[in-house]
Amino acid sequence: MAVLSILLLLPLTPFLHRFTFHFPTLFFLIVVGCMVYNLLAFPFSRNARLKTYFIQTTDLDTGINQVTLTGLDGYIQDIIAELPSAAGQKLNCTETSLSLRTGLRSCSWTGLTPNVVPESSNSKHALAPYSNHTKPSYKDWVSYSISTPNTTHNSALFTLRGLNSRACRLTSSHPFASVHISNTTLPSSPVVAQNGSTEVRLFGREFGGQFEVNVTWADGKTKGKKGRVGCLWSDGNGVGEVPAMDEVKRFAPVWSAVTKGDVGLVEG
DSSP states (O other), X not given: OHHHHXXXXXXXXXXXXXXXXXXXXXXXXXXXXXXXXXXXXXXXXXXXXEEEEEEEEEOTTTOOEEEEEEEOTTHHHHHHTTOGGGTTOOOEEEEOOOGGGTTOEEEEEOOOOOOOSOOGGGOSSOSSOOOTTOOOOGGGSEEEEEEOOSSOSSEEEEEEEETTOSEEEEEEEEEEEEEEETTSOOOXXXXXXXXXXXXXXXXXXXXXXXXXXXXXXXXXXXXXXOEEEEEEEOOOOSTTSSHHHHHHHHHSOTTEEEEESSSSSEEO
């Protein structure tokens, strides 16, 4: 590139001494102006948007939900300030715990109630019968049971199912040493890493399908273990299914874009 520039400017050398100081001064001002603009101009636009990550978590025992947006610190607060549901609320902002998004900041607030579980009259996989046009309560969104065999003291059988959901997960305070999922073909390689895993993600082919998972712990005990059972909903194709996501798409600035921050849009 340097050689090409020299060859292009070489024919001008006999005439450069005739140029007055106005030409280099003009070029210098253009360079300074471009540099100042690049340093002070807003870094995002409609054609170069800031990517943000959305996830809504719902406590199915209390019905309280938290909407979380993850993005660059300083800009993510400006985006949330445009949302009506966040008006007047104090944001809870922390550094994201995901290693793939190091340097980003997650801010949470109480958002709009999700409608990912339809009325019982339209649901083929309801866990219990309801009257016509009656929406299941939050506690009915996920059903699960935990049993421990009498023969072993380091394993447990989890049976869980989510209404209108095809994905669930198990988390534990202690790593699982082995995992066996019923009615599935496991790969030849180990399902769990050598050091164990504190999370098991389950994906089914049908909505409302049931998962049966047998897990074991390496320390030989089931007592004292703490964990969490939940399911996820990621189908937000219709308006009103995830109102918090619809709100972000409608009121967020044009220089921002939003995508889901986890396997699902809503977790409960």
